[in-house]
Amino acid sequence: MMSLRVSICLQEYHPRDAARSIVDPPTLHINISFSSFYEFFAAIGFASTVMSPPRGLAIIAGFGPGISLGLARRFARSYDLVVLGRSLNALSSTAVGSTSPTSATHPDALAELLADANLASLSPPPKVTALIADVSNTDSITQAFAEIKKLNQPVVAALYNVSAPFTRKPFLEAETSEYVTAFNSSVMGAVLFSQQVLPLLIAAAPGAQLSPSLIFTGATASYKANAQMSVFTTGKWALRSLAQSLAREFAPEGVHVATVNIDGIVDMPKTKGYLNEFPDQKISPGDVAETYWDLHAQRRSAWTWEVDVRPWLEKW
Known part of the structure; x- marks a missing residue:
């Protein structure tokens, strides 16, 4: 000041x-x-x-094909990006256009993002920084945010799209380690990510054109626990409760916390063989990304904290 x-x-x-x-x-x-x-x-x-104001920064945790790629394309129309992923398949910093010495995460999805002609035609084109980070590991996520802070740009959007593996298994056959894995991805990762990013969002709130936003990706399992889904749904219910608590706590700080429940199959390379009988039977990453953007763009007099998204033919 x-x-x-x-x-x-x-x-x-x-x-x-x-x-x-x-x-x-x-x-x-x-x-x-x-x-x-x-x-x-x-x-x-x-x-x-x-002088010009620094360009806003959107951070996407859990980058890869599908929803994360759709989110990156949508938010890159307005902001520079940092994408976080656990992949060890490295890409060179020059290819990424990043200031970070190490950049890696889902090279196919990242290459597709960087080759997007619509984004390349923007003036100026968005900068993309890709970092390896295990969000459930304190040292890893701390190191990633140390790199993010070096960019010296206001963080205006943080999107947590990390999920545990989809697991359907009878309760008596599930291993304890499966619950730990699901909890670490869905909950501890979200806790550590939020601890790092919320101070940056709060700092960006004064004078921001759109309310700084922290948005979590949930699922049907966030509010409906079906039989043999205890491994997956335990973490998702906990993530939803975390999001609701943060939404109540940080709204007075000017930060919009919300959650998007994905109720359906996402249209991505690994789901190409499913539900092809009718058009739009699967969730389009580009379409659902508009829902995240709409949440980010909401005026603070009418914020939404939870949204369900499903295709028109999905039974629910």
Whole structure:
């Protein structure tokens, strides 16, 4: 925060006083505060010629084909991106266009994103930084956010799209380790990610054009626990309760926390063989990304914290 002190002399001037020295005339002091140098220059009309505000940053955890790729394409129309993933298939930083020395995560999805002609035609085109990060590991996620902070850009959107493997198994046959894995991905990862990103979202709130947003990806299992789904649904229910608690706690800070429940099969390479009898039987990543964007763009007088998304023929 910077401040400017303006002093206005209240002395009434008369020509006969021109040659007379006036000692300590009454003065009005006005203190004006600005959240940034850009806001100061904008107030005095020089913002466009002196400096530009830093471009907003959207962070996507759990990057890969499907919903994450759809989210990246949508949010890159307005922001630079950081995508986080656990993949060890490295890509060079030059290929990614990143300032980070190490960049890697789902190279096929990342290559598809970088080759998107619609994004390349934007002026300026979005920058994409891809980082290896295990969101359920404290050291890994801390290191990733240390790299993010070096970008020195306001974080205005954080999208948590990490999920445990879909598991359908009788309860008495499920291994304890499967519950731990599901809990770490769905819950501990979300906790560690939120601990890192929420201070950045709060810092970006003053003067932001759209409310800084933290949006979680849920599932049908977030609110409906079917038989033999205890491994998967335990983590999803916990994630939903975390999202609701954070939404209540951080709304007064100007941060919009929401969750999107995916109720249906997502149209992506590994689901190409399913539900092809009718058009739009599967959830389009591009279409569902618009729902996330709509949540981000909501005015704070009418925020939504939970949305269900399903195809028109999905039974529910």
